[in-house]
Amino acid sequence: MNKLSLLGAALMLLAGNPAVAAMGPFEIYEQAIRNDPVYLGAIKERDAGLENRVIGRAGLLPKLGYNYNKGRNSSKATYLNERGNNQSDDRHYNSYGSSLTLQQPLLDYEAYAAYRKGVAQSLFADENFRGKSQELLVRVLDSYTKALFAQDQIDIAQARKKAFEQQFRQNEQMFRQGEGTRTDILEAESRYELATAEEIEARNEQDASLRELGALIGVPAIDIADLAPLDQHFQTFTLQPANYDTWHEMAVANNPNLASQRQALEVARYEVERNRAGHLPKVSAYATVRQNESESGNTYNQRYDTNTIGIEINVPLYAGGGVSASTRQARRAMEQAEYELDGKTRQTLIELRRQFSACLSGVSKLRAYQKALVSAEALVVSTRQSILGGERVNLDELNAEQQLFTTRRDLAQARYDYLMAWTKLHYYAGTLSEQDLARVDEAFGQGPGTR
Template sequence: MLRRLSLALAVASASSGLAWAEEAPLSAKTDLVSVYQEAVNNNADLAAARADYQARKEVVPQARAGLLPNLSAGADMSNTRTKLDQPSNTANRSGTVYQATLSQPIFRADRWFQLQAAEATNEQAAIELSATEQNLILQSAETYFAVLRAQDTLASTKAEEAAFKRQLDQANERFDVGLSDKTDVLEAQASYDTARANRILAQRAVDDAFQALITLTNRDYNAVEGIKHTLPVLAPTPNDAKAWVDTAAQQNLNLQASNYAVNAAEETLRQRKSGHAPTLDAVAQYQRGDNDSLGFSNTGTSLPGQEPFGGDVEQRSIGLQLNIPIYSGGLTSSQVRESYQRLNQTEQLRESLRRQVVESTRNLYRAVNTDVETVQARKQSIISNQSALEATEIGYQVGTRNIVDVLDAQRQLYSSVRDYNDARYDYILDNLRLKQAAGTLSPADLEALARFLKPDYNPDKDFLPPDLAKAAETSLRSSPEY
């Protein structure tokens, strides 16, 4: 019976016969939700975004302070020297004045609009923080599945190396008994060396992917749980592009933040325009101190029938202060023109973002639907390429095919394996990206994916669905060449 090199045999050789196929203890594996929780607790970018929000929200109490009473107190200590020419006399007096001033804005249109702008800015900051938190959900998934993608690529590359090593051994055996020439051995050796180099690069890609996971969470990981092949690959719900676009227009967080940015710019414009308006404040003042310091005895003034003031003096006053701006060198008009342009800029940025959100949502909707078909097509491609490889090997054994055909068929098979795994992870991530564009992405989406994680996932054995080898065998048996 002819000896066939099946994909199942190559996988078995890769997982059991290669020294680098060591599996981390199951207890050391982590899952997707745990990675996300660690990112929430330890991610530096998120911590910076939270600090930025806490700082930006202070604009509201700062703006409100301009509408609230202002109370100040102080003291003034002075020494006064008075010299009179007629009669010649010099007097020195020192004294301290204590004062307190209370002012309450009554009409301050500019400060009121400033408060409105500050509140809009605060809402914008809050939504931008939510957008950062939502982006961390996607970033956690992208980093996590990048590890799985790299591990599956490494597993297929190791299986490919094992297949080429077996082909090299067979070429040497055939050369030793005179069934092939040295060219077959050299071709097989070249393919094996290339596969070995690819495996080394794939191993580095796995290490790099784990390093990105460490950077994201500030935690070390030895292994992560893999995704089951039973994960449903379904079209998005609802399967309607317009519905997704409408949802994105209403719920996309970045778009909502841009709406508040426009509101803030509008209120700022009103604030600048109100620079032409009068202001009215109520002011109350209390003073107590030496009469020299308060300025009574310097002029010798006194009430009718009384001697000039002596000793300490106490003053109380209350009144209204009206200020009518007339001309400030063109400052207010310039600020109004600037605010008009800032408002126009903000509106244009919002429109640009809206278009980007619509484009991204439509593209991601199409991507998910394409991924659904691609996953199935890639899976079938593995079956077809495995059958083609085994049929080519049969032809090589009977002399109708050469070793180059066999090596090409092997490369095509493992290329289809990697394409299948890429399609799976593209489907998962495109789904999450679509939800983020629509503004509906939440930790619950990660929890839903976590239900399809496999704690004992071994990339060297599980990078392919368990039914593929059997399906390829059935397909080969039914072909005329078998």
């Protein structure tokens, strides 16, 4: 075969195997980093917040300023002459002045407090971005699993409809032959319609989830066939560390939302200090190089070159009570930040405990649902045989099939709940990373040709 034929064969192979293009959660995340407007906005928010450190530091550094003026003056000077009479002179002249001033704060507690506030604001921006970065991992997996679970519900609903439709026809035929009842027909029809309604609801949920994923990667929506399905035989993860106390310590130390709230408290604390500094004196050193010529009536036709170096002291005495009021206001805001930190800490630890318990119980739930599924499948088979033997009725078969489909749905839900609980546990502990999502990604589409 020539190269052209080989290329055509490869394209046909790819076209015949659409699963090759299936995307796992990690690939969705990689695209979301480049396209999600929430994440991209968080980057700009962080970059803007980091500038607060430089802005605050500027108040402690020297300031250099230059002033220049040149003008045309017209004035009338009146004075006493030798005879004691008033005499006036009209003066038309150019004036000129320039000065270069260097000033360095020596003692300025307000500037120092503003600097420390800027540092805290910069750290707040960094921690806030870290939190939103981890939140993106959770959002990707949440929308991804919701879309897949909706597909599972659609498949189950369609299987139920098929089973109930078949049962309906059998009951109708038996009724015509005088061996069935009208109640059996109505029961099968009712359950068929309920399955139809559940399928419609699942499709709506799936459409919303797929649109959420599309918004993350910058497209209107994606197709469910583009997503790699969950491997039905995936293994649960070993929980490390295994005890809750260690997770508790990790959350208190590493959770980015708690860390950003602590920095918000530092911002409020130094805002109190900045306002309190309105009562304190300021001392600064300065040096000035000044040139002026005919700058005023007293220096008419005179030129001065002046170099000055000195100390300036500014002592506030009274500001109408504004400084005290601003300090009280800032202190109340600081106390509010303390309560908010306490509330957020409690809520975070509650969620941490919930996800930790969900991870532990999730393993047992999956095992129980898997056994229940085997039992439910066996129950359907035995019920059908019992009906043939006259020991059971059609309603018993409908109930057995209903139990089977419910168990399938609950097992699918338990699988996705477990993966979300494991991910959220690391999120609330503040340790969620791309490596964790890559580990979860291994549970999806592990069959041949899915990557």
